[in-house]
Amino acid sequence: MGPITATHYIGLSAILFAIGAVGVGIKRNPIVIFMCIELMLNAANLALVAMGKHLGSISGQMMAIFVMAVAAAEVAIGLGIIVSIFRSRETIDIDEVNLLKL
Amino acid sequence: MQGNSIGFWILAALCIFAAVQVVANRNPVRSALALVGVMCCLSVFYFAQGAEFVGAVQLIVYAGAIMVLFLFVIMLLNLGAPNPMMDRVGLSKPVALLASAALLGSLALAGALKMAPDRVGKSPVSGTVQQIGYALFDPGRPWLFAFELTSVLLLVGVVGAVVLAQRRSD
Secondary structure, rough: OOOHHHHHHHHHHHHHHHHHHHHHHHHHHHHHHHHHHHHHHHHHHHHHHHHHHOOOHHHHHHHHHHHHHHHHHHHHHHHHHHHHHHHOOOOOOOOOOOOOOO | OHHHHHHHHHHHHHHHHHHHHHHHOOOOOOOOHHHHHHHHHHHHHHHHOOOOHHHHHHHHHHHHHHHHHHHHHHHOOOOOOOOHHEEEEEEEHHHHHHHHHHHHHHHHHHHHHHOOOOOOOOOOOOHHHHHHHHOOOOOOOOOHHHHHHHHHHHHHHHHHHHEEOOOOEE
């Protein structure tokens, strides 16, 4: 086992991203789907930070910070939508909720 | 360096195990707690790469605020009990697994083929609050405008969440 390079972090990031993609594909609970999307965003962040270090630039970390800010806003809105759908339909099964109309 | 690499492998295994638990567990609360584990592992990775500010923000914003919001909504909608019907049935499971395997393969291929060799002579970049702040507010860099736009985005997020979650009177 040699020293840890950016390639290791990129590989880990690819694995986490693929696991998140599986979750988005197979889950029917929208909250768990949201968690899997967060997992994919985190994987992308790991790749950004690793590439930033690899290239000796701080831009990767800056992009990771902006991704986090967007993720926070996205979670607030998304969970608000889920609560709203649950109130009007009493279910949040993703196969039942196929209209955006209330 | 050797201790460093052993720590990486242990943490990476822990991280992947927790990520699999997020997907495989039928209980949403346990999925959320596994996701907290993933985020703590990633925070350690950020610290190990010298990105101290990103690592701290990862712990505070993701593991702290966002996951609490997830758990809060799970409790609010009373979805804590494991539900065997919550996985998709039929063809979508193998299709999703196949598509993700293809995705992983292409990502690994791209990483293996396109990766530039490590630059050893490069000056190490540190991610302290001071460095991040200088880069963020430097007018010669593109981040300042994005930072201002982010404030608008967060304002829209706050207002949108309040509007969406309020009870309709009609």
